[in-house]
Amino acid sequence: MAKNLSLLDKSQIEAYLTSNSLKIGVVGIGRIGLPTALCFANSGFETIGVDINTELVTMVNSGDYPLKDEPGFAEIFENVHRQKKFVATNDLSKAVPECDIILLSLPTPMDDKNIPDYTAFLSVGKSINKLLSNGQIVIVESTVEPGFIENELLQTIEGPNHTLKSGVDFHLAVCPETANPGEIMKDFKKLPRLVGSIDEKISSIVSQIYTHVFGVEIISMPNCKTANAVKLTTNVFRDVNIAFVNELALLFEKLGIDIYTVIDAAKRKYNFQPHFPGPGVGGPCLPVNSYQYLNSSKKIDQNFLKIVQEARRINENMPQHVIDLLVNAFSELNKQLDNSTIGLLGISYKPNVRDVQIAPSEAIIKLLNAKNVKLKIFDPYFMSETVFGHKIENSISDAIIDSDAVIIITGHKEFEELNLETFSNSRNKPILVDCTGKINPKDAKSRGIIFRGIGRGNYI
Numbered sequence: 489m490a491k492n493l494s495l496l497d498k499s500q501i502e503a504y505l506t507s508n509s510l511k512i513g514v515v516g517i518g519r520i521g522l523p524t525a526l527c528f529a530n531s532g533f534e535t536i537g538v539d540i541n542t543e544l545v546t547m548v549n550s551g552d553y554p555l556k557d558e559p560g561f562a563e564i565f566e567n568v569h570r571q572k573k574f575v576a577t578n579d580l581s582k583a584v585p586e587c588d589i590i591l592l593s594l595p596t597p598m599d600d601k602n603i604p605d606y607t608a609f610l611s612v613g614k615s616i617n618k619l620l621s622n623g624q625i626v627i628v629e630s631t632v633e634p635g636f637i638e639n640e641l642l643q644t645i646e647g648p649n650h651t652l653k654s655g656v657d658f659h660l661a662v663c664p665e666t667a668n669p670g671e672i673m674k675d676f677k678k679l680p681r682l683v684g685s686i687d688e689k690i691s692s693i694v695s696q697i698y699t700h701v702f703g704v705e706i707i708s709m710p711n712c713k714t715a716n717a718v719k720l721t722t723n724v725f726r727d728v729n730i731a732f733v734n735e736l737a738l739l740f741e742k743l744g745i746d747i748y749t750v751i752d753a754a755k756r757k758y759n760f761q762p763h764f765p766g767p768g769v770g771g772p773c774l775p776v777n778s779y780q781y782l783n784s785s786k787k788i789d790q791n792f793l794k795i796v797q798e799a800r801r802i803n804e805n806m807p808q809h810v811i812d813l814l815v816n817a818f819s820e821l822n823k824q825l826d827n828s829t830i831g832l833l834g835i836s837y838k839p840n841v842r843d844v845q846i847a848p849s850e851a852i853i854k855l856l857n858a859k860n861v862k863l864k865i866f867d868p869y870f871m872s873e874t875v876f877g878h879k880i881e882n883s884i885s886d887a888i889i890d891s892d893a894v895i896i897i898t899g900h901k902e903f904e905e906l907n908l909e910t911f912s913n914s915r916n917k918p919i920l921v922d923c924t925g926k927i928n929p930k931d932a933k934s935r936g937i938i939f940r941g942i943g944r945g946n947y948i
């Protein structure tokens with residue numbers, strides 16, 4: 489039977505921690521939940537991962553693992569697998585009743601109207617209403633809007649007839665995950681964690697447990713909604729600042745100014761934080777988090793955060809700008825884009841990860857499909873797979889050869905080796921559009937390449 493930690497004092501909890509006698513459940517073992525579960529298991533706690541994805545459950549139980557793009561993940565996975573401290577299941581009812589702590593690391597996407605979609609949370613909340621009993625602590629690790637935990641999740645877990653009572657039969661807490669894909673294992677060891685709860689005592693218990701497992705600074709939050717607001721604020725800050733540099737990029741292209749030269753010099757002032765332009769802002773976090781804040785404002789019948797609305801509009805328009813740069817390069821050669829062959833390098837939403845959620849590449853591909861362009865796409869993380877309706881090539885050269893133009897969308901480390909000499913020798917007047925800022929425009933021009941880059945005003 490699960491332990492009711494809320495009845496224990498600090499030293500009793502310490503005794504459970506040092507003897508590894510807490511049982512942990514993690515519901516949702518994806519990009520964030522699985523590494524989190526493994527950290528608990530690696531600290532010596534028996535840990536159960538629950539996921540609706542049967543294939544994933546079978547895979548991890550057999551000793552194979554996803555997240556091969558996550559440095560340091562293989563080591564911890566293999567160590568935990570050897571020690572048999574972690575097991576995955578599809579069955580929530582096998583995990584929840586016996587776990588003392590239940591972490592929710594469920595997806596929080598948005599629907600096609602950009603409204604946050606909490607279906608997974610509400611479905612799990614409804615199910616665990618029948619499974620919780622003895623004052624277990626449920627910790628929300630996912631990114632949700634301020635107020636969602638207090639106003640929706642709590643009621644869902646209590647049930648329509650209040651068969652459970654928060655603060656008695658279960659306790660709700662929050663510890664939003666802030667790790668960065670591609671750096672998750674490193675971030676787990678270094679980033680501070682925000683901990684909040686509906687009840688102060690639960691906050692301090694959760695802080696004690698997270699300190700034991702992760703050994704990082706804990707920032708105490710007065711409640712759940714403030715912790716969620718901190719998480720959203722850090723991400724929306726980035727979305728808005730990227731929109732600012734994206735719009736500067738558009739201006740500088742017209743004024744003949746190079747944005748990278750400007751950012752490089754500006755960052756030498758102590759209070760400037762560099763952000764960089766690009767083909768848009770994707771991934772499961774930044775765009776969704778901006779819409780989560782906008783939804784919070786809408787829910788109280790307010791039209792706050794116009795700056796965030798505008799940032800979204802600017803960032804969502806960047807794929808069209810990439811096409812405009814491409815068309816502009818074609819016009820220098822008096823050529824039409826229609827019916828040409830275009831090579832695309834990188835489809836992930838950010839460098840060095842295997843993830844195409846809300847990736848700007850999808851919008852770029854749709855715009856090019858509408859022009860009847862033949863596409864040859866390469867991304868080292870998706871070789872030979874079919875993504876966005878296109879078979880991904882096996883090498884950079886397969887995507888470049890026979891293409892009238894190449895667009896570098898994602899700055900994967902593999903593209904740093906792109907040999908401009910070979911590229912320029914492979915055809916007459918090759919076109920290169922760089923969305924990453926990694927290509928030196930002078931080098932490209934000196935090799936006879938028709939070069940365009942976002943914000944590269946000097947070179948258009």
Ligand SMILES: NC(=O)c1ccc[n+]([C@@H]2O[C@H](COP(=O)([O-])OP(=O)(O)OC[C@H]3O[C@@H](n4cnc5c(N)ncnc54)[C@H](O)[C@@H]3O)[C@@H](O)[C@H]2O)c1
Binds near residue numbers: 519520544595631669
């Ligand atoms: N990926 C990131 O960069 C990142 C970083 C910080 C925080 N977050 C937040 O963490 C949360 C999880 O994100 P993620 O990237 O790990 O998502 P993910 O899609 O990689 O993982 C979610 C997992 O939950 C499972 N799942 C879905 N519905 C379920 C259900 N009803 N019952 C059990 N399992 C279910 C899915 O099968 C999947 O394996 C989100 O709120 C996200 O915003 C993500």
